[in-house]
Amino acid sequence: MIDDFAKTHLHSDLREVREAILWKLDGLGEYDIRRPLTATGTNLLGLVKHLSVWEARYFGEVFGRPFPEPLGRWDDAEARGSDMWATEHETREEIIDRYRRVWEHSDATIIALDIDSPGYVPWWPRPQVTLFAILVHVLTETNRHAGHADILREQLDGLTGTAARYANLKPDAAFWEARRAQIERAAKAAGPTIA
Template sequence: MAQDLDTAERAATADERTTLETFLDYYRDAVTRKVHGVSGEDARRSLVPSATTLAGLLNHLCWVEFSWFEVVLAQTPRSELPRPPWSKDDPDADFRVGPEESVADLIERYQRQCTRSREIAARYELSHTVPNRRLGEVSLRWIYIHMLEETARHAGHADILREQIDGTTGD
């Protein structure tokens, strides 16, 4: 029976950290699977009134990973980090992707950032807390839960967009 289970289902009896990491990786992979094989034009197609596109979701999630793991968890000084694309005047800038970035480049950059996030998280216990300008303090546990919510929500968006583009459904 275990061979019929997907990776996330196999974590059903794992410890808390393994379960959180397994589910987050499952949704990270789901997002890239949804974008894989789509042309650059289709990945940038606007199918909903918001700025949400398949390419934009990858770019956004890359910045979300960067923000929560490198900026918040690792407390890397902002002066040592690239400046995020969004601002008060343009809060959705991270959903826009330039024409020079291929789908393969976006997937590779996202996967590289996810690997970096895993490396950073591995240095801390789930109960490790760090200051956060909006919430006061957050734990790695909270960051994992938030990233699960964020990534799963956008995986659902990607699922709908991919179905609109070419009818592809499922994982």
């Protein structure tokens, strides 16, 4: 009983956070979803591409149910990081459609297997896993990247929220300017920066 509840609960949470990731692209142009917004080049479309590759891998080859489309090798040092950004030849639609196909494949694996079904992650130091462990891992990683997407989107146009129904669509600039100034004063009062 608890196994079914845990699997259903984790799967439901994963479905919600996947949608939140894609929602962060809504209303933005091609440049804004692709442009590097951190020193390491993190960008919104790259996060979607990255999540699609790794979710396909975790719910695919880990359980002997490989995703039916080509994936780069996880151990290819030359290709490392190429899943974190989209080339000019990869369209938004292609990347989003692929992510949705990954969802279907992952969902089929989650539904078909028991929560204690064994899997094997060759790139982990302790490669013997269960579906439960992978569900938790993928949910954690997807949430982590959803947090990145939250910050990136806020940097672009001030939009915040975890889903369209909770969006702060019209940020009150005066409120946020006052709040930021308050936080800045508190930070300065706490002490000097350390070089």
